[in-house]
Amino acid sequence: MGWLYLTMAGVFEVCVTSMLKLSDGFTKFWPSVIFIVFSLLSLGFLNLAMKSIPLGTAYAVWTGIGAFGTVTVGILFFGDAVDASRLFFLITLIVSIIGLKFVSEAVA
Secondary structure (H helix, E strand, O other), X not given: OHHHHHHHHHHHHHHHHHHHHHOOOOOOHHHHHHHHHHHHHHHHHHHHHOOOXXXXXXHHHHHHHHHHHHHHHHXXXXXXXXXXXXXXXXXXXXXXXXXXXXXXXOOO
């Protein structure tokens, strides 16, 4: 269940960064409110995940999902640049996250 919580935390983290962009420096009300809600959800699910996943692994995977998702959202919705080197490093990030999953032991 911890990995499901961690995945949800990472997805909400992508929502957090997207709302941060859309809030325009917290000058837009609804994106700012949604940012706060998603932040609480992201941290709440991260907290649940850390009950069964080691701290370092949980944090690394959470930030990895957030980073990968945020770059992807930036490319798809905000016109961020796409090039071969950027895609290469995104792939290495995903491989690293998967690797952490396989080498991490669950906490009792």
